[in-house]
Amino acid sequence: MELLLLLLTAHFISDFYLQPAHWLTYRNSHHIKSLGFWQHVAVHTLLNIVVFLISDIALLPAIIAIVLISLAHVLTNHWLSYRSNKLSFLLTTQSFHLLLICIIWAYLANFTIEQVTSFISSFLSAKNLIIAISYLLVCKPASVIISLALKKHTDSLTQHSNGSTENTTIEENENIGLVSAGAWIGYIERCLAISFIFMGQFAGIGFLVATKTIFRFGDLTKNKDMKLTEYMMLGTLLSYAIALFIGWNVLQIYKVL
Template sequence: MAISTSQFIVLIQLVIAHVLADFFLQFEEWVKDKEEKGVRSKYLYLHVLTHFLTTFLLLGELKYWPAVLFLSISHWLIDVCKIKKDKGLNKQLPHTTFPHYSRLKLKYFVLDQFAHLFVIGLIWLYLIQRLGEIPTLWQEVITNPGTLIIIAVYGLGTFPVAIVIDIATREWQMQISTDKLDGNDLANAGIWIGVLERLIIITLVLVEQYESIGFLIAAKSLIRFSESNQKNATVNKKSEYILIGTLLSYGSAILLGVGANTLFKLFVTS
């Protein structure tokens, strides 16, 4: 499904309108009032009206008003669902841990934004008269070798590689655990740091910006420099373990990126 420049501009206008209205034109007191009063909050409706006007002005076409109205109503429905979830979560806060609360808040935020963007995508396809081509578009996505390579390499670079590294370094993890570390490390921080750094490295390899990987390695080395100078056997063991994990993480990300580029040359650009 070929998309013209003018059609793509409509999508960008819709996304910009969403970002402006949801993040720049929505103020902290609005959010607090919505969480406290729910559907009775005047700011909920003011927020929806802001979305309507921002989207309508950016599209700049009077004929688009029914689609913009539908988009605004759907935005109201999605926000109501999120407000109810947030209110229920706030009631649980005294009886739950803060990390669990934070994870749920993040989960609701991501789902909320995904729902908004999904509707924006549908409205965009409607405006460019391509809504009926969704099955064809989906078929192109799942049969396009380039898309499948990207999905596979980024998917493998997240938790599958994390599990492999965890298994490969299990012996050293057990040695460190017997040394009774002080427990000041953030829960699961290492896993997420590894996932993020692999995604960054894969991206850099895909765009052939290999020099930038050196800056990433240097930055992480500086963070750990102070620990390596401490006269503490436990800290030194931990630093060595982190170094091994880092090398495994970086090495796997580079291999995935190089493998993806090779597959691109064989099946996409050939």
């Protein structure tokens, strides 16, 4: 386990702390010919050499592991240099690196197929699956339920907004929120809410409600629209009600399993 933690530490330090922004800029513009490209690979290689020097691993397996990790960074950095700066690309490459590190560690630690299978089976236990399902439920399914429950009020607000379009100024148009931000806020707040329930920290839910109220208060006061205020309150209360219902019931099921 110490080797795995050391490899992960070396990876995160190399990828996020010892990679200056100008290396990334040069890599994206000059690709594999960039000096920053190879400097980044060299940093990874050096840190992994240090890891294996302080670990009790035979020389040949250590060399093979270092070469594989370095080669993986050459390939992923070359691939990333032709891609735009998107979260999906970052998560893809990071998942690949973490998977490779885990495979190398499992091989060097002499894990058998039976041990790996047993670990996966224990990881996919009923208790873990019910927790995972609860997070899935409070995201998209909960958003669909809230959307359908408030559809009548949403349509009413839309008609009200269309009726007052002629009085809308340019500044008001520029004050429109981010696309899909409301949905993501809902996902995060409900995930945090059930997390607090699982940890037994119900005061954290009150903190979330208070925080959202503070940030929303200024916008609602500025608009002076009673319908919009009630609509936002309904959405917020329904969101937390769903999170509390799912979280509490999943917690009871978890205790029984």
